[in-house]
Amino acid sequence: MSIGIAFRRGTVLLAVLELGALLGCGVNADLSESAEPDASPAETLRGSEADLYVASARLWRPMTVAVCWENPGLLDGVQRQWVRDAVARTWEARSGVRFTGWGTCAAASSGIRINISDTGPHVKALGNGLNGMAQGMVLNFTFNNWSTSCRSQLQYCIEAIAVHEFGHAMGYAHEQNRPDTPSSCTEPPQGSSGDLIIGPWDLSSVMNYCNPQWNGNGNLSVTDQQGAQQTYGVPWDSLGGNHTSGPAVAARGANRLDVFARGTDNQLWQAYWTGGTTWNLWFPLGGNLTSDPAAVSRDSTRIDVFARGADNSIMQKTWNGLVWSGWSSLGGNFASGPAVASWSASRMDVFVRGTDNQLWQAYWTGTTWNAWFPLGGNLASDPAAVSWGLGRIDVFARGADNSIVQKYWNGTAWSGWSSLGGNFTSSPAVASRGANLLDVFARSSDNSLWMNSWNGSSWSGWQWLGGELASAPDAVSKGAGQVDLFYIAPDGSMRHSGYNNGW
Secondary structure, X not given: OOOOOOOEOOEOOOOOEEXXXXXXXXXXXXXXXXXXXXXXXXXXXXXXXXXXXXXXXXXXXXXXXXXXXXXXXXXXXXXXXXXXXXXXXXXXXXXXXXXXXXXXXXXXXXXXXXXXXXXXXXXXXXXXXXXXXXOOEEEOOOOOOOOHHHHHOHHHHHHHHHHHXXXXXXXXXXXXXXXXXXXOOOOOOXXXXXXXEXXXXXXXXXXXXXXXXXXXXXXXXXXXXXXXXXXXXXXXXXXXXXXXXXXXXXXXXXXXXXXXXXXXXXXXXXXXXXXXXXXXEEEEOOOOOOOOOEEEOOOOXXXXXXXXXOOOOEEEEEEOOXXXXXXXXXXXXXXXXXXXXXXXXXXXEEEEEEOOOOEEEEEEXXXXXXXXXXXXXXXXXXXXXXXXXXXXXXXXXXXXXXXXXXXXXXXXXXXXXXXXXXXXXXXXXXEEEEOOEEEEEEEEOOOOEEEEEEOOOXXXXXXXXXXXXXXXXXXXXXXXXXXXXXXXXXXXXXXXEEEEOOO
16 A cells, blocks of 8 residues: 655655555456557647646755666566666657666666566656655556456556656656645546646546546657646757857758757858757867857858857858858958848848957948947847847847847847846847747756747746757747757756757
């Protein structure tokens, strides 16, 4: 029998959170022979309400969690891989959490320690309460003594249980423990409870014993996915590499992204995507960079990349559809990396912070560059810039008070500076998903990513997106309603998240 205990913010009592004999709603653990998983989970819709009953002090920070097996056997490698794959296609695929290692535990192994035993699967604590705990999670691979009907559907049972138990390992209590559980759910509370309710009670949650699909058939509900993103951030994938600057990205259409960053050799490095699921990864383009680069595509062929050079001038390199040019100088003496925006094939506007901390601008009219001139302000970071229409430019930077400030050109005149608020440690990034739409991103003091969106009439306010950033982000829209976001991880690799009516 599991022990029901209350969770209080800042403290936790350890208890066994057994699945016990009851894994479904009011029935024993034996499963119908015809029970099969549902189809793959529905896609998350950004802004939809999320469920989950969260032990807020038990969320893992950082969000990369070690996992090991205490007693792996020679004959259970396939079953262990089923567990790994189930966790990867659910919690990892739909949030920013990552479970790493998966080898044999050492005596002092931290993280989640899994013991394989023919007993009721369970965890002994929620979330990071499991850190280094012997037999902190117990999983069953044989079902000879417990839930014997699982022997005829072994993979289904192992995967469905693993998704549920790793939900506990992420810090989520049983859904039926919530105080807003309706009377139609007759399953009693079991195990530890959370202290943070996110969204409405969810019958379809993989953490809900009253779910008519046993353990959600191993699939997260839509609201499970959104709740996971609210606690562990948006999903991401790694593009590898070893970088010493933030990224720059340009889009040459719906199926082309070009990403740039400075390498450990101070050269510019490039990776690109041409549609599909794979990237052509990193190769050098020369140069001697002393800042984050900036990039823009002004038609379906060309890319222009800018960066500060060793003499603190702004340097430019251009792809004309066939070959890269050499580096050329736009001159100047600057204290930051550049930003660039383009509203047509014959127009580019480059911005940079001067040694006087003002914003400076130079622009190209199709044949020549206009010389640098100041636009005022008191900047504390690189700027970011985007154009969402002919004659329109929006520029953002971190101000002296570490808030994000904005200045825009409306086609005839520059506005003054206004503040979006916040408290940030990096330069911002900005992308536009359509006319009069803006998404601004920045890194906070805890190295997480935040977003503020303009819908044409008002700002959303800053929203947490998670992540573990070691650089400023950069972002671009390759099509209406879409944003691709990039940043450098603590290990120097590039990470990418994509938004298309949901992350």
